Amino acid sequence: MCLIVFAHQLNPDWPLIMAANRDEFLQRPTKNMHWWPDIEILAGKDLDAGGTWLGIHKDGRWAGVTNFRKATDKSTSIEAFKTRGQLVINFLRQNDTSLAYANSLQMDQFAGFNLLLWDNHELVFCTNNEQQPPKVLPPGLYGLSNGVLDCNWPKVKHVKHSLMCALHQPPLHQNLQQIMLNTAIAQDNLLPNTGIAIDWERRLSSCFIDAPDYDYGTRSCISVLRDRIGNMDVFETCFDHLKPLTQHFTWMSEEL
Numbered sequence: 727m728c729l730i731v732f733a734h735q736l737n738p739d740w741p742l743i744m745a746a747n748r749d750e751f752l753q754r755p756t757k758n759m760h761w762w763p764d765i766e767i768l769a770g771k772d773l774d775a776g777g778t779w780l781g782i783h784k785d786g787r788w789a790g791v792t793n794f795r796k797a798t799d800k801s802t803s804i805e806a807f808k809t810r811g812q813l814v815i816n817f818l819r820q821n822d823t824s825l826a827y828a829n830s831l832q833m834d835q836f837a838g839f840n841l842l843l844w845d846n847h848e849l850v851f852c853t854n855n856e857q858q859p860p861k862v863l864p865p866g867l868y869g870l871s872n873g874v875l876d877c878n879w880p881k882v883k884h885v886k887h888s889l890m891c892a893l894h895q896p897p898l899h900q901n902l903q904q905i906m907l908n909t910a911i912a913q914d915n916l917l918p919n920t921g922i923a924i925d926w927e928r929r930l931s932s933c934f935i936d937a938p939d940y941d942y943g944t945r946s947c948i949s950v951l952r953d954r955i956g957n958m959d960v961f962e963t964c965f966d967h968l969k970p971l972t973q974h975f976t977w978m979s980e981e982l
Contacts (some may be wrong), residue, residue, distance in 0.1 A: 728747060728748065728749035728792055728793070728871060728872055728882060728935075728944075729744065729746065729747040729748075729749070729792075729869075729870070729871045729882070729906065729933060730745075730746040730747075730780075730790055730792065730842070730868075730869070730870045730871075731742065731744070731745055731868070731869045731882075731885035731886055731888075731889050731905070731906075732744035732745070732746075732867070732868055732872075732889075732950075733748075733866075733867045733889060733893060734756075734786045734849055734863060734865055734866055734867070734868065735865035736865055736866065736893065737893065738954060739953060739954050740771065740842075740896075740897055740951060740952070740953055740954070741952055741953075741954060742951065742952035743889070743893070743897045743902070743947070743951060744902075744918065744949075744950040744951075745885070745889070745903060745905060745906050745947065745949045745950075746779075746780055746790060746947070746948050746949075746950075747906050747933065747934065747935075747946070747947050748770070748779050748780070748944065748945050748946045748947075748948075749930075749935050749942070749943065749944050749945065750942070750943075750945050751942050752938070752941045752942060752943060752945070752966075753941055754772065754773075754774055754919035755772075755773035755774060755793075756770060756771065756773060756945065756966070757770060757771040757773055758770050758798070758928075758962060758964050758971070758973065759946075759948065759960070759962045759973055759975070764784060765783075765815075765818060765819050766784040766837065767782060767783050767784070767815075767818050768781070768782045768784075768786075768960060768975055769781035769782065769814070769815075770832055770946065770962075771810050772809075775809035775811055775814055775918060776809065776812070776815075777794075777809045777810065777811015777812045777813075777814065778811050778814050778815060779791055779811060779814070779916065780814070780948055781815065781818050782950065782958065782960065783816045783818045783867065784977065784980065785846065785968070785979055785980050786844075786846050786958060786979030786980075787818060787840060787844055787845055787846055787906075787954065788818075788842075788844045788950070789813070789814040789817045789818060789841065789843050789844070790814065790842045791810050791811065791813050791814050791839055791841050791842075792840045792870055792871060792872055793810065793837070793838060793839060793840075793872050793923075794838030794839055794840055794853060794854070794872060794873070795838070795872035795873065795920045795922070796838060796855070796920050796921055807835060807836050807837045808835045808836055810836050810837065810839045811921045813831070813836065813839065813841050816840075817843055822845075823845050824843035824844060824845040824847065824848050824849065824850035824860075824862075825829075825848060825850050825860060825862065826845075827843060827849050827850075828841070828843060828852040829860060831854075832855070833851070833854035833857065836854060838853075838854060838960075839853065839854055840852075840855075840872075840874075840875065841853065842852045842869055842870070846908045846953060848862050849862070849863045850862055850863065851863055851870075851875055853875075855874065855876075857928060865868050865902075866949055867886055867890055867893075867930060868884040868886075868941040869883070869886040869887060870882070870959055872920070872930075873918060873920070877918070879910070879912075879931070880912035880913075880916050880917075880931055881908070881931060881932060881933045883891075884905075884907055884908060884910075885906065885908075886934060887896045888905040888906075888927060889902075889905060892905070897951055898950045899951070899959075899961035902949040903931070903947050903949050903961070903963060906933050906934060906935065906944075906947045907938060907947070908932065908933040909932050909933070909934050910932055910933075911928050911929070911931055911932050912928070912932070914928070914932035916931075917931055926940075929942075934947075936952060944964070944965060945964065945965060945966055946962055946963060946964045946965060946966075947962070947963045948960065948961070948962045949961045949967075952979070955978075956978055956979040956980075957976065957977075957978055957979075958975075958976065958977050958978070958979050959975075959976050960974070960975040960976070961973070961974050961975075962974075962975075
């Protein structure tokens with residue numbers, strides 16, 4: 727997952743309003759969102775490493791992960807680390823609080839990551855960038871990509887502003903996903919410097935990434951709504967085919 731925007735407990739009728747894009751290499755094998763029978767979560771699946779980028783438990787708990795993009799030591803192979811997609815799965819498999827789980831992580835076992843954890847009571851953000859301690863997030867509107875939480879990257883600012891403007895009306899999946907489909911490339915003077923080539927920086931600056939010449943792009947968009955009585959409403963659009971494929975899931979969460 728590479729771009730997430732969400733309103734957390736800002737609207738008493740809709741305590742969660744979220745939209746998220748997953749950006750990935752086009753040839754990486756993937757299974758779209760589905761119910762995992764062994765742990766009762768709704769999530770897509772990375773068929774290479776077995777993890778996921780965004781998962782929602784039947785009881786309403788959820789977690790999402792993004793990579794943290796920065797220049798790294800070229801002598802350390804990505805294969806030396808555990809897959810970041812297991813951070814989501816492992817949290818949803820157990821019943822620890824978000825904060826307890828975040829504090830239990832051995833951060834150096836993973837390449838750079840940002841992690842959001844909701845346990846039906848507290849929303850926690852944690853990252854292994856500069857060994858920052860986990861943080862309980864108060865009610866608010868947040869944006870997360872491959873930098874720090876609420877960074878000033880153009881696409882993060884765009885989705886936050888767009889969602890804020892939409893909060894005065896009842897949330898709709900089509901409107902949430904439209905926010906995430908913006909293909910505008912940021913001006914060079916607004917680009918972050920994350921240690922990659924400038925052409926890559928440009929291509930990755932849009933909310934919706936379309937870079938077939940790099941075999942890379944936005945593979946799916948997921949929007950999530952939770953109302954005040956616990957009804958979950960999830961919509962996924964997959965862009966792996968000539969015509970986008972959609973799925974819609976609804977259920978009443980049963981908090982533990």
